[in-house]
Amino acid sequence: MTTADLIALVPLLVQAGSVLVLLAVLCVRRNHLLSAIASASANATALGFLPLASARTPHAVGELLIIDQSALFFMGLILASAFVVTVLAFDYLERHSVRREEFYILLQAATTGAAALAATTHFAIVFLGLELLSVSLYGMIAYVFNRPNSMEAAVKYLILAAVSSAFLLFGMALIYADSGLMTFAALAEPEARPIFLLGGAALFVTGVGFKLALVPFHLWTPDIYQGAPVPVAAFLAAVSKGAMVSLLLRFTFSTPLSDASSLRSSLAALAIASMLAGNLLGLRQRNLCRLLAYSSIAHLGYVLVAIIAGPAMGAEAVTFYVATYLATVLGAFGVISLLSSGRVSCTELDDYQGLFWRRPGLAVVFTAMMFSLAGIPLTGGFLAKFLVLNAGVSAALWTPVFILIVSSVVGLVYYLRVVATMFSTHHLSVSATSATPLVAVSRAGGALVGLLSLAIVLLGVVPGPALDFIHTLWIQAP
Amino acid sequence: MNLELIILIPFVGGLLAWLTGLRSATWPRWIALVSLVATFTITLFWWGAEPLATGAGGAVPAGGNWLELSVRPWIPRFGITFFLGIDGLSLLLVLLTLFLGVFAVVVSWCEIGDRVGLFHFNLLWTIAGILGVFLALDLFLFFFFWELMIVPMYFLIGMWGHENRHYASTKFFLFTQASGLLMLAAILGLHAAYAQQTGVTTFSYPELLTASLPIETSRWLMLGFFVAFAVKLPAVPLHTWLADAHTEAPTAGSLLLAGVLLKTGAYGLLRFAVPLFPEAAAEFAPWAMGMGVIGILYGAKLAFAQRDLKRLVAYSSVSHMGFVLLGVFAANVLAWQGVVVQMLAHGISTGALFVMAGALQERLHTRDLDRMGGFWEHMPRFAGVSLLFALASLGLPGMGNFIGEFLVLLGAFAASPIAVVCAAFGLVFATLYSLWLVQEVFHGNYRSSSTRLPTDLSLRESTVFAALTIAILWLGLYPTPFLSAAKPSLDSLLGNGAPSAVKLVNQSVP
Numbered sequence: 001m002t003t004a005d006l007i008a009l010v011p012l013l014v015q016a017g018s019v020l021v022l023l024a025v026l027c028v029r030r031n032h033l034l035s036a037i038a039s040a041s042a043n044a045t046a047l048g049f050l051p052l053a054s055a056r057t058p059h060a061v062g063e064l065l066i067i068d069q070s071a072l073f074f075m076g077l078i079l080a081s082a083f084v085v086t087v088l089a090f091d092y093l094e095r096h097s098v099r100r101e102e103f104y105i106l107l108q109a110a111t112t113g114a115a116a117l118a119a120t121t122h123f124a125i126v127f128l129g130l131e132l133l134s135v136s137l138y139g140m141i142a143y144v145f146n147r148p149n150s151m152e153a154a155v156k157y158l159i160l161a162a163v164s165s166a167f168l169l170f171g172m173a174l175i176y177a178d179s180g181l182m183t184f185a186a187l188a189e190p191e192a193r194p195i196f197l198l199g200g201a202a203l204f205v206t207g208v209g210f211k212l213a214l215v216p217f218h219l220w221t222p223d224i225y226q227g228a229p230v231p232v233a234a235f236l237a238a239v240s241k242g243a244m245v246s247l248l249l250r251f252t253f254s255t256p257l258s259d260a261s262s263l264r265s266s267l268a269a270l271a272i273a274s275m276l277a278g279n280l281l282g283l284r285q286r287n288l289c290r291l292l293a294y295s296s297i298a299h300l301g302y303v304l305v306a307i308i309a310g311p312a313m314g315a316e317a318v319t320f321y322v323a324t325y326l327a328t329v330l331g332a333f334g335v336i337s338l339l340s341s342g343r344v345s346c347t348e349l350d351d352y353q354g355l356f357w358r359r360p361g362l363a364v365v366f367t368a369m370m371f372s373l374a375g376i377p378l379t380g381g382f383l384a385k386f387l388v389l390n391a392g393v394s395a396a397l398w399t400p401v402f403i404l405i406v407s408s409v410v411g412l413v414y415y416l417r418v419v420a421t422m423f424s425t426h427h428l429s430v431s432a433t434s435a436t437p438l439v440a441v442s443r444a445g446g447a448l449v450g451l452l453s454l455a456i457v458l459l460g461v462v463p464g465p466a467l468d469f470i471h472t473l474w475i476q477a478p
Numbered sequence: 479m480n481l482e483l484i485i486l487i488p489f490v491g492g493l494l495a496w497l498t499g500l501r502s503a504t505w506p507r508w509i510a511l512v513s514l515v516a517t518f519t520i521t522l523f524w525w526g527a528e529p530l531a532t533g534a535g536g537a538v539p540a541g542g543n544w545l546e547l548s549v550r551p552w553i554p555r556f557g558i559t560f561f562l563g564i565d566g567l568s569l570l571l572v573l574l575t576l577f578l579g580v581f582a583v584v585v586s587w588c589e590i591g592d593r594v595g596l597f598h599f600n601l602l603w604t605i606a607g608i609l610g611v612f613l614a615l616d617l618f619l620f621f622f623f624w625e626l627m628i629v630p631m632y633f634l635i636g637m638w639g640h641e642n643r644h645y646a647s648t649k650f651f652l653f654t655q656a657s658g659l660l661m662l663a664a665i666l667g668l669h670a671a672y673a674q675q676t677g678v679t680t681f682s683y684p685e686l687l688t689a690s691l692p693i694e695t696s697r698w699l700m701l702g703f704f705v706a707f708a709v710k711l712p713a714v715p716l717h718t719w720l721a722d723a724h725t726e727a728p729t730a731g732s733l734l735l736a737g738v739l740l741k742t743g744a745y746g747l748l749r750f751a752v753p754l755f756p757e758a759a760a761e762f763a764p765w766a767m768g769m770g771v772i773g774i775l776y777g778a779k780l781a782f783a784q785r786d787l788k789r790l791v792a793y794s795s796v797s798h799m800g801f802v803l804l805g806v807f808a809a810n811v812l813a814w815q816g817v818v819v820q821m822l823a824h825g826i827s828t829g830a831l832f833v834m835a836g837a838l839q840e841r842l843h844t845r846d847l848d849r850m851g852g853f854w855e856h857m858p859r860f861a862g863v864s865l866l867f868a869l870a871s872l873g874l875p876g877m878g879n880f881i882g883e884f885l886v887l888l889g890a891f892a893a894s895p896i897a898v899v900c901a902a903f904g905l906v907f908a909t910l911y912s913l914w915l916v917q918e919v920f921h922g923n924y925r926s927s928s929t930r931l932p933t934d935l936s937l938r939e940s941t942v943f944a945a946l947t948i949a950i951l952w953l954g955l956y957p958t959p960f961l962s963a964a965k966p967s968l969d970s971l972l973g974n975g976a977p978s979a980v981k982l983v984n985q986s987v988p
Contacts, residue, residue, distance in 0.1 A: 376629055389663060393670050405659040423633070464553045471555055
């Protein structure tokens with residue numbers, strides 16, 4: 001390992017080291033605030049080292065890791081999301097009587113796994129990163145074990161993650177069996193027999209589909225979003241999804257398979273099914289966590305449309321989409337998390353009746369998030385959807401584009417319902433006083449969701465700099 | 479003068495109204511009023527201004543009749559600019575918007591008592607969005623404003639509306655959003671096709687006008703635009719959102735919806751759908767004109783069947799907007815001039831009728847025609863003004879609507895005599911429902927849902943109606959300034975899209 005390798009790996013090393021540091025902190029002194037600060041500052045430090053690493057890109061560390069601009073960008077998103085989750089989790093765990101400090105160890109271990117996924121084309125790291133992410137998540141989902149559904153959610157996730165890993169492993173094995181290669185480049189082997197490659201790729205995509213909760217591999221999502229502690233649901237929706245999208249992006253773009261019509265059409269089928277099912281099933285939800293789960297299914301369907309559109313237009317669209325989606329979903333879960341006190345979890349739609357009149361700040365933030373998810377102008381979500389549509393139209397994917405339009409109108413119904421509930425004055429007198437007591441929202445948490453909504457609005461109004469930046473990421477891509 | 483100011487003042491005014499609304503209920507009203515009047519005054523600056531010289535250095539694109547243009551970079555990566563422009567057509571509609579906007583503030587003065595700051599914030603942002611639609615010359619920017627104006631309108635209906643407001647506001651939002659996204663797909667398709675043809679990525683309207691697309695492509699793209707505009711207009715199979723939204727909205731909301739929001743659909747057809755895809759539009763013209771005729775007759779029939787005052791007026795809009803659709807696809811200058819006058823006149827007369835309905839509801843707390851009657855002797859001024867606007871609505875000569883409908887029919891006759899013959903029956907039905915409305919409310923035996931006698935017009939209301947009356951009479955008696963303001967732009971819009979299937983009528987009113 002050379003100095004250049006080390007410099008390229010600094011952010012990842014810092015992130016991995018943070019797990020050990022947190023353990024050490026725990027040995028010295030058990031203090032919730034201390035652990036949370038250590039955890040957040042680890043993420044911040046790792047983020048701070050990204051520019052250092054980006055000066056040397058693209059840089060391959062052996063065969064295992066590839067540090068290029070897009071990898072660092074996704075890493076940045078993941079680290080920033082982990083930072084947000086740390087702040088939310090501190091606030092959330094303060095109100096629960098469990099041992100709190102170990103949570104951050106799991107959180108940072110999972111983040112390390114996710115960050116590794118963003119920077120690899122090698123199956124070994126893919127598997128390692130995935131397992132690191134999943135195994136930590138089992139613990140995180142069940143962390144507040146006295147909540148209802150929490151054990152059920154963790155066991156469900158355990159089983160499904162294991163199944164998806166099995167699919168992935170078998171897919172990798174098929175590809176390796178024929179080409180003798182452990183990298184994505186194997187798919188480009190001209191002499192390989194297509195049956196192995198295609199079968200392997202299909203199994204690989206299935207495994208990723210489980211993690212991304214694409215229809216028909218989506219059944220676990222709503223239960224786990226509902227059962228997990230709210231910050232963990234935010235982590236699942238943001239970090240885990242972000243890492244998997246970057247992996248899928250690399251997988252489809254770094255191989256000629258992106259032109260193979262069978263893979264493309266099966267991805268298109270997944271996208272169409274996800275968009276339709278996510279938005280239609282979301283209509284029936286009264287629980288906001290479940291609603292956001294179905295919404296995430298639909299959004300991953302949109303992302304898939306851009307992935308199918310190919311690297312030329314799709315890469316930028318996906319990157320921008322993921323960045324906006326992460327900020328949006330973190331903001332949305334952030335508000336839910338801030339409102340959920342120890343006894344009462346504030347996740348039912350009815351809890352939000354007239355929220356605007358009780359907590360105008362949080363309600364405005366939540367409205368911005370809902371509008372961003374729905375793709376309404378002045379929010380980043382609008383521009384993100386525009387980019388995806390643009391990518392789809394320029395690749396002449398008329399059917400997915402049409403389904404995207406129809407299904408996003410369906411989705412609009414439930415986003416609007418949430419907004420209308422928050423602004424309604426129906427049960428103002430009842431719920432304001434008795435039903436849901438006002439939780440004291442921490443300054444840090446409030447400021448954070450405020451910043452996120454500011455970011456969303458900025459991405460929607462002056463997206464020029466962000467788009468130019470994302471464009472440069474993909475120019476240098478190999 | 480800066481074009482951005484026209485949009486910026488209401489935007490900033492809205493924010494100020496919200497902020498001051500936290501402390502007081504009076505400030506937001508005055509801020510809204512002052513900012514709209516100020517914008518109106520600024521806009522008058524362009525009235526009678528000389529059009530910009532075209533061609534010089536490519537700064538001003540040829541083929542338009544622009545009074546002012548302003549381009550700023552926005553998202554260079556996709557060739558999106560903050561491109562605003564005003565010509566005679568835009569100018570008239572901007573003036574109409576601000577004119578009615580001022581009255582929207584005035585009629586809400588007493589009607590809206592709670593959350594005043596937020597109300598005026600939404601009102602001003604809706605107006606700003608509508609102004610943006612009329613001024614945007616970059617298709618992305620146009621779509622941006624197109625979507626933007628819906629959101630505050632949704633809140634206006636959903637928060638200050640009547641009994642069934644949630645249903646109405648959601649339906650309104652969904653209809654417009656669905657059609658809007660189809661339009662976005664069409665815009666992107668046009669963008670991609672143009673980029674493929676010329677290698678230039680742009681959303682600039684004057685540039686895209688020069689695209690020559692294969693007819694199969696332009697058919698689909700035209701349809702995408704058409705659906706969005708037909709929903710807003712509304713054209714008949716797509717009109718069902720309108721009655722709910724108009725009925726449930728507060729008076730100011732109905733006034734803006736009927737007065738200007740519907741005009742964005744007509745404007746879109748005139749500015750985008752026909753000139754961008756002239757051949758496809760000409761092919762589609764018989765269908766669209768058929769839809770227009772059906773809208774005229776069916777809207778009138780529905781209006782006649784209503785027992786709810788606001789619903790009646792709402793359906794009469796469907797009928798009036800049928801004339802607009804008929805005229806737009808007749809595609810000649812005469813019909814288009816009629817369309818412009820019809821847009822202005824309908825904005826004023828229907829706006830006035832909604833103000834009337836709102837004033838009645840404020841007094842009686844009902845919109846049910848069965849629970850009113852015989853008010854003439856208690857409120858003679860109110861009744862007189864209402865009769866005047868009902869007559870305007872039925873197209874009595876001397877008022878703006880007559881000029882509009884007459885010109886549309888005259889122009890459309892060249893394109894399709896049969897359609898005109900059928901559409902002319904709409905005038906008869908309009909007489910029926912308009913007079914019926916007056917008879918039910920003001921004549922007959924005294925019936926009231928309220929124990930108190932209804933009071934006549936207050937000074938504030940009298941001022942509003944006086945201004946609206948002057949406007950509608952001006953349009954009816956001396957429409958030449960409006961016609962000649964719009965004519966150069968209409969000429970250039972039509973000139974660009976030389977309609978092949980429809981014979982051009984050369985003669986036209988000045």
